[in-house]
Amino acid sequence: MTLIFVTTNRHKFEEAREIAARRGITLEHRDTPYIEIQADELEDVIRPGVQQACALLKAPCFAEDAGLFVRALQGFPGPYSNFVFRTLGNEGILKLMAGESDQRAEFRSAVGYCEPGQKPEAFTGKVEGNIMREVKGTQGFGFDPIFSPKEGDGRTFAEMSTSEKNRLSHRARALETFFRWYKQKEKV
Numbered sequence: 606m607t608l609i610f611v612t613t614n615r616h617k618f619e620e621a622r623e624i625a626a627r628r629g630i631t632l633e634h635r636d637t638p639y640i641e642i643q644a645d646e647l648e649d650v651i652r653p654g655v656q657q658a659c660a661l662l663k664a665p666c667f668a669e670d671a672g673l674f675v676r677a678l679q680g681f682p683g684p685y686s687n688f689v690f691r692t693l694g695n696e697g698i699l700k701l702m703a704g705e706s707d708q709r710a711e712f713r714s715a716v717g718y719c720e721p722g723q724k725p726e727a728f729t730g731k732v733e734g735n736i737m738r739e740v741k742g743t744q745g746f747g748f749d750p751i752f753s754p755k756e757g758d759g760r761t762f763a764e765m766s767t768s769e770k771n772r773l774s775h776r777a778r779a780l781e782t783f784f785r786w787y788k789q790k791e792k793v
Contacts, residue, residue, distance in 0.1 A: 606791065607631045609666035611639065611658040616746040617669060617776065620767055624777055628784045637661055639668070647672055647684050647715035648727040655717035656725045667718040667783065671776060673698075673748045674713060675736060677705040686748065695740050695751045708735040712752060714779040718787065728786065730778025737761055745770060 608625070610632045612618055618634045625632045639657040644650050647670050655668040672686040678701060682689035689697070702708065711733045719725040734754040742750050742763025749762035754773045762770050771777040 606788075607633055608787070609633045609635050609662065609664060611635045611637050611655070611662070611666050611668045613638065614746070620771055620774070620776055621669070621780055623767055624771055624780045625784060628788060630784060630788070635662065635666065641670070644684060647713055648717075648729065650684055651715045651717035652725040652727055655719045659719035659721055659725075663721060665718070665720040667716055669714060669716045669776060669779065671712060671714040671747075673710060673752065675702070675710040677702060677707045677709075690747050695748060698736065698748065698751060699739070702736055702738075708738075710734060710736050710752060712748075712775040714775040716779045716783045718783060726786070728779050728783040730775045730780070730782060732756070732773055732775045732778065 606629060608630055610618055610621055613636050622632045637658050639654050639661065641654050642650055651668060651670045655666065658668055659666050672682065672684045674680045674683050711731050713731045714729065716728045717725050732754050734752050737751050737753055740750040741761045744765060745763045751761065753759060753761050756773050762774065
């Protein structure tokens, strides 16, 4: 069973490939650019994106979008996390958080799946945690060095191996939900 994962982010592909393999699914990486609209909800971002990717590829595929939602910043950067990371980075978020006592945040993920001529489906996952006061770790990508999951042992995602991160992450939770649905759908 092979699925096409459309992403420009090789790190996301590696994380997803490990999760898929546990379910007997092989992933094929496609770096097919599609227009990512801006919206306040991740599901509203991923649905049209994966639908466009599916139309371009003329094949079933899935894509994923994620965001960091910081409570003290009223959910910022949220679905705009990619842009905020590219412009402000981890240090910029830490500056915005300077002096804040509430360090709570959550990572959210939305996986979109689409087949030609069909409406896209969306699957979500989230993980609660805290923003650290400094950058820690060299693994992962994006905001991983400043986010410590509540269910973890105090380390950031960037201090964990891919396998460790995949036991706790928002992306893993969304992908697990999607892969279960997909395997059930394929049995029908």
